[in-house]
Amino acid sequence: xxxxxxxxxxxxxxxxxxxxxxxxxxxxxKGHKTAVIDFDVGLRNLDLIMGCERRVVYDFxxxxxxxxxxxxxxxxxxxxNLLYILAASQTRDKDALSQEGVGKVLDDLSKDFxxxxxxxxxxxxxxxxxxxxxxxxxxxxxxPEVSSVRDSDRMLGILSSKSRRAExxxxxxxxxxxxxxxxxxxxxxxxxxxxxxxxxxxSLHLLGVIPESKSVLNASNSGIPVILDExxxxxxxxxxxxARYLGENKPHRFIxxxxxxxxxxxxxx
Amino acid sequence: xxxxxxxxxxxxxxxxxxxSTFSVPVLVIxxxxxxxxxxxxxxxxxxxxxxxxxxxxxxDVQELNKQSVDVDIVAVxxxxxxxxxxxxxxxxxxxxxxxxxxxxxIPLHSIHTSSTTIDAKKPKTPTPEPETKxxxxxxxxxITHPIRSGQRVYAAGDLVIIAQVSAGTEILAEGNIxxxxxxxxxxxxxxxxxxxxxxxxxxxxxxxxxxxxxxxISEDLNQNIRNTPVQxxxxxxxxxxxxx
Ligand SMILES: Nc1ncnc2c1ncn2[C@@H]1O[C@H](COP(=O)(O)OP(=O)(O)OP(=O)(O)O)[C@@H](O)[C@H]1O
Ligand SMILES: [Mg+2]
Numbered sequence: 001x002x003x004x005x006x007x008x009x010x011x012x013x014x015x016x017x018x019x020x021x022x023x024x025x026x027x028x029x030k031g032h033k034t035a036v037i038d039f040d041v042g043l044r045n046l047d048l049i050m051g052c053e054r055r056v057v058y059d060f061x062x063x064x065x066x067x068x069x070x071x072x073x074x075x076x077x078x079x080x081n082l083l084y085i086l087a088a089s090q091t092r093d094k095d096a097l098s099q100e101g102v103g104k105v106l107d108d109l110s111k112d113f114x115x116x117x118x119x120x121x122x123x124x125x126x127x128x129x130x131x132x133x134x135x136x137x138x139x140x141x142x143x144p145e146v147s148s149v150r151d152s153d154r155m156l157g158i159l160s161s162k163s164r165r166a167e168x169x170x171x172x173x174x175x176x177x178x179x180x181x182x183x184x185x186x187x188x189x190x191x192x193x194x195x196x197x198x199x200x201x202x203s204l205h206l207l208g209v210i211p212e213s214k215s216v217l218n219a220s221n222s223g224i225p226v227i228l229d230e231x232x233x234x235x236x237x238x239x240x241x242x243a244r245y246l247g248e249n250k251p252h253r254f255i256x257x258x259x260x261x262x263x264x265x266x267x268x269x
Numbered sequence: 270x271x272x273x274x275x276x277x278x279x280x281x282x283x284x285x286x287x288x289s290t291f292s293v294p295v296l297v298i299x300x301x302x303x304x305x306x307x308x309x310x311x312x313x314x315x316x317x318x319x320x321x322x323x324x325x326x327x328x329d330v331q332e333l334n335k336q337s338v339d340v341d342i343v344a345v346x347x348x349x350x351x352x353x354x355x356x357x358x359x360x361x362x363x364x365x366x367x368x369x370x371x372x373x374x375i376p377l378h379s380i381h382t383s384s385t386t387i388d389a390k391k392p393k394t395p396t397p398e399p400e401t402k403x404x405x406x407x408x409x410x411x412i413t414h415p416i417r418s419g420q421r422v423y424a425a426g427d428l429v430i431i432a433q434v435s436a437g438t439e440i441l442a443e444g445n446i447x448x449x450x451x452x453x454x455x456x457x458x459x460x461x462x463x464x465x466x467x468x469x470x471x472x473x474x475x476x477x478x479x480x481x482x483x484x485x486i487s488e489d490l491n492q493n494i495r496n497t498p499v500q501x502x503x504x505x506x507x508x509x510x511x512x513x
Contacts, residue, residue: 150437154419158417158419201435
């Protein structure tokens with residue numbers, strides 16, 4: 001049986017797709033057969049970030065409608081043979097997603113895969129609801145600003161009441177906080193909430209902090225998940241997150257102002 | 270599960286009657302002035318718009334009938350509906366009012382089994398006022414998980430929350446409210462008019478606090494009681510917030 005992870009946020013543009021791609025690649029690189037599904041029907045871009053947009057023949061909706069088999073639609077990643085991508089349709093409208101259809105696809109995938117990552121669209125409408133409905137774990141992606149934190153809080157409420165686990169009175173979805181686009185300098189200037197501020201408002205288990213980093217844009221431009229850029233801070237942050245999720249003990253990084261020697265010498269504490 | 274069971278065609282019953290108890294707000298009116306009723310009801314609705322939106326409600330006219338004040342049921346129901354509430358019952362009405370309610374498709378509810386009709390016999394033993402009795406009978410709701418933005422909780426008795434209450438939430442209780450965590454949302458105690466109700470919380474950062482309709486919004490909260498454990502109660506229509 002696969003473990004289903006939803007990457008969700010409520011607010012748009014906070015880094016869900018970036019995170020989905022990185023986490024999926026990270027899990028696959030650790031030897032777990034992983035599928036990543038784009039739930040953002042009409043606005044697909046997971047395939048761009050994974051660099052497989054030219055190989056999309058069939059998509060998620062085709063499989064739901066029975067127009068293609070899962071095997072036909074799953075795209076094998078070019079960097080890792082344990083990773084598969086199920087792209088969203090660019091042409092269909094959102095109503096094409098049905099709860100029954102999504103459930104069936106996830107059930108079929110569960111037989112063969114260890115992890116299934118669901119990249120949720122923004123908002124709390126149908127697509128976002130279906131992306132989280134079947135989840136076992138939720139990665140709540142949040143930026144250190146008030147509106148993003150508020151939307152995450154709202155999403156957490158929905159996760160705890162409108163999911164399959166909630167409806168069937170099973171053990172609730174495990175919720176994790178991923179604080180992305182974090183900039184210690186801006187926190188210091190008071191332009192952003194600190195990790196502690198966010199933790200205080202959401203009181204959620206912190207899986208990791210991903211710094212604001214140019215490497216993310218570079219990675220998406222070249223169609224390679226940033227986690228493969230092992231020298232980059234964002235890549236390392238995502239690698240830490242995957243390791244922590246799998247039970248390894250990794251101290252948190254990228255939270256403090258990373259001043260060099262001179263900064264430490266002259267910058268006070 | 271035996272496979273044989275699948276051989277015989279099985280027609281599941283299409284319906285079933287179940288007995289269930291619901292907690293529904295009761296609107297007790299003490300005036301027959303439609304304009305005043307509308308104004309005051311509107312003010313209440315504005316306090317907790319999410320809660321009242323499409324909320325079912327039972328109209329109680331017993332007080333008016335006790336004072337022999339006549340009221341136009343049809344017009345009152347219209348006012349209630351106009352404000353977005355859904356009347357699902359009337360109680361304490363006289364014969365004519367009951368008939369009007371039935372014509373509008375609104376069922377009759379009894380306060381005590383015997384007191385709906387005017388010529389009902391008085392109960393043999395004196396019983397406490399119905400409202401007080403209700404309050405004493407309803408228990409405590411205990412919630413151990415955080416209340417997240419967009420969620421709303423209603424308790425017919427006391428409400429105890431052993432977790433945080435986020436901004437953008439509404440917690441309502443007919444009795445007291447206790448929050449053992451940070452209270453950032455809107456907390457309304459004594460929502461059926463119990464002026465003895467209190468709010469207790471270990472860290473006050475609420476958007477709004479209200480007891481029996483007397484409320485304060487975040488802006489009106491004194492800075493020095495924010496972020497501290499407090500109790501809130503009513504002293505002659507005035508909300509008092511005290512550190513504990
Ligand atoms: N850690 C980061 N540092 C710098 N830029 C980032 C970071 N994470 C994400 N971004 C940028 O933010 C933008 C939005 O990212 P992404 O598409 O992953 O967000 P999303 O939550 O999936 O958006 P949507 O809600 O539209 O689906 C992209 O341009 C991406 O490059
Ligand atoms: Mg996205």
